Amino acid sequence: MNAHLTHAVVIRDLSRSFKGKTVLDHISLDIPAGQFVALLGESGSGKTTLLRALAGLDDDAESKGHYSRPDNVSVLFQDSRLLPWKTVIDNVKLGLRRPDARAAAEAMLADVGLGDKATAWPSTLSGGQKQRASLARSLLRAPALLLADEPFGALDALTRLRMQALLMRLVEHQRPTIILVTHDVDEALLLADRILVLKDGHIAEDHAVSLAHPRHQHQTELSLLRARLLASLGVEAGNL
Numbered sequence: 001m002n003a004h005l006t007h008a009v010v011i012r013d014l015s016r017s018f019k020g021k022t023v024l025d026h027i028s029l030d031i032p033a034g035q036f037v038a039l040l041g042e043s044g045s046g047k048t049t050l051l052r053a054l055a056g057l058d059d060d061a062e063s064k065g066h067y068s069r070p071d072n073v074s075v076l077f078q079d080s081r082l083l084p085w086k087t088v089i090d091n092v093k094l095g096l097r098r099p100d101a102r103a104a105a106e107a108m109l110a111d112v113g114l115g116d117k118a119t120a121w122p123s124t125l126s127g128g129q130k131q132r133a134s135l136a137r138s139l140l141r142a143p144a145l146l147l148a149d150e151p152f153g154a155l156d157a158l159t160r161l162r163m164q165a166l167l168m169r170l171v172e173h174q175r176p177t178i179i180l181v182t183h184d185v186d187e188a189l190l191l192a193d194r195i196l197v198l199k200d201g202h203i204a205e206d207h208a209v210s211l212a213h214p215r216h217q218h219q220t221e222l223s224l225l226r227a228r229l230l231a232s233l234g235v236e237a238g239n240l
């Protein structure tokens, strides 16, 4: 849409309900191209529903309002969604119509540290390796918008840290607009340019995080925002 050239995502008065139950409640939001947005919120606040709405999923929902976003979107889920009957490289280049698809997939696998797993079957990979393959599949499409729904939520803490660093390194080159749904306040603080808190289907808080990368959990600005976000999410930092 010409009116929104500088914004990758424009949402106006978006509401969604399922069987009469309102889940998204008049959401309006502008996201500049290249911004990394983290979406926090208590369980059931509507995070996944917002992401799915932008992905064009959930056709059974009653929707009002509208949004615009780039056509070139990749979605990254908590489970890697690799097809078990295809090798890792065939999963990564699935549906890609480029003459150099195989070479590009090989290069992307090397980038995510899976250069030696191209011909492996998904069932032989660890959880972290599967998510790496899934990330490679998403980024190989050079998406203008990456929608990620807790992509590292099922990984152990150390693997999660590695994946966060890998994501930051890879998106540094491509600079897609990113919306990351996460339960992990520190993940949001370490990665995002902007943190939104959803509450009962509306955006209750909108924080800019302007600190340079790489960030460290103990930086004062992050500590202050962490305490505030934890309080918003109903967690008292002093009790942790």
Ligand SMILES: Nc1ncnc2c1ncn2[C@@H]1O[C@H](COP(=O)(O)OP(=O)(O)OP(=O)(O)O)[C@@H](O)[C@H]1O
Residues within 6 Å of the ligand: 018, 023, 041, 042, 043, 044, 045, 046, 047, 048, 049, 050, 058
């Ligand atoms: N397809 C659907 N049909 C009926 N209800 C739905 C559907 N999708 C979501 N909901 C309801 O919408 C509400 C918000 O769900 P959503 O998954 O968006 O929340 P969330 O913030 O992502 O939660 P969580 O952090 O637990 O994943 C929930 O009450 C859920 O039951």
